[in-house]
Amino acid sequence: MLVGGCAPKITPPDPTGKPRIALESDKYLSGCPAFFIPPVEGSDGSLKNETGAVAWTPSFHTGPVPGGIGLQEPDTKQRYISKIKKAEIENQTNWSQYKEIDSSGRPGYISNGQEIPSSLYQAGFVCFLLVWRSITDAGFDPYQGAEPSSVDALTEGLEEIIDMTAVRPGDIVFYDFDNQAGQYGTYDHVAVIVDVTGADRMEWKVVSSIGIIENFKYGAKKTRLGTFKSIAYGGDFINWNSNMNHWTPRIFAVPNK
Numbered sequence: 001m002l003v004g005g006c007a008p009k010i011t012p013p014d015p016t017g018k019p020r021i022a023l024e025s026d027k028y029l030s031g032c033p034a035f036f037i038p039p040v041e042g043s044d045g046s047l048k049n050e051t052g053a054v055a056w057t058p059s060f061h062t063g064p065v066p067g068g069i070g071l072q073e074p075d076t077k078q079r080y081i082s083k084i085k086k087a088e089i090e091n092q093t094n095w096s097q098y099k100e101i102d103s104s105g106r107p108g109y110i111s112n113g114q115e116i117p118s119s120l121y122q123a124g125f126v127c128f129l130l131v132w133r134s135i136t137d138a139g140f141d142p143y144q145g146a147e148p149s150s151v152d153a154l155t156e157g158l159e160e161i162i163d164m165t166a167v168r169p170g171d172i173v174f175y176d177f178d179n180q181a182g183q184y185g186t187y188d189h190v191a192v193i194v195d196v197t198g199a200d201r202m203e204w205k206v207v208s209s210i211g212i213i214e215n216f217k218y219g220a221k222k223t224r225l226g227t228f229k230s231i232a233y234g235g236d237f238i239n240w241n242s243n244m245n246h247w248t249p250r251i252f253a254v255p256n257k
């Protein structure tokens with residue numbers, strides 16, 4: 001029983017969650033133009049602009065990948081944001097206002113089989129490299145200098161969190177959309193949890209990337225996952241496979257050492 005005065009506040013040890021990782025992950029959004037992506041349907045049914053910024057690529061080839069085409073090194077945050085900003089106009093109020101980049105086209109779609117803009121200007125990350133960058137940007141190095149080459153490889157060096165009520169911002173959520181191992185491993189997607197709400201602490205805001213880098217709540221909303229069509233076609237997100245509606249999330253964290 002406490003009688004008067006102030007009891008010292010006891011902060012329980014938190015085995016999971018690295019707030020700096022969440023902070024660094026958020027910077028990929030906050031450092032970019034505000035209206036980069038098509039608006040999404042809000043809970044009242046009206047379209048709302050999202051202030052989270054996004055990468056642009058017209059396909060799932062999200063930016064430089066080791067062994068892939070072009071640069072052999074994943075974009076850094078600075079390089080990524082500098083590419084995004086090339087399409088921004090002054091006082092922008094809507095995603096449809098982006099300008100062409102050096103006559104290479106507006107960001108983010110495929111037109112007559114051509115990727116627009118050209119690969120030189122595409123900015124983004126395959127999902128596991130965005131997460132890896134967020135971890136290393138925050139000063140952690142659970143991979144001892146190595147660079148993961150798959151989503152599954154990202155789990156190496158991390159510790160799984162079994163108790164979902166212990167999930168904290170900075171933890172890493174892995175999605176297994178089809179609940180089975182595939183050509184590239186078990187996990188199909190990965191994201192950084194940047195906010196946790198809900199009585200059961202199962203409502204997460206995450207930062208992740210598939211084709212785009214996005215900022216969404218409550219796991220993954222199907223309309224936000226994938227690349228998007230041209231402005232002329234309304235900018236709807238495409239490439240969603242309805243088989244992906246029953247994913248299994250698993251949580252991992254950078255271990256305390």
Ligand SMILES: [Ca+2]
Pocket residue numbers: 176177178179180181182185186187188
């Ligand atoms: Ca899978």
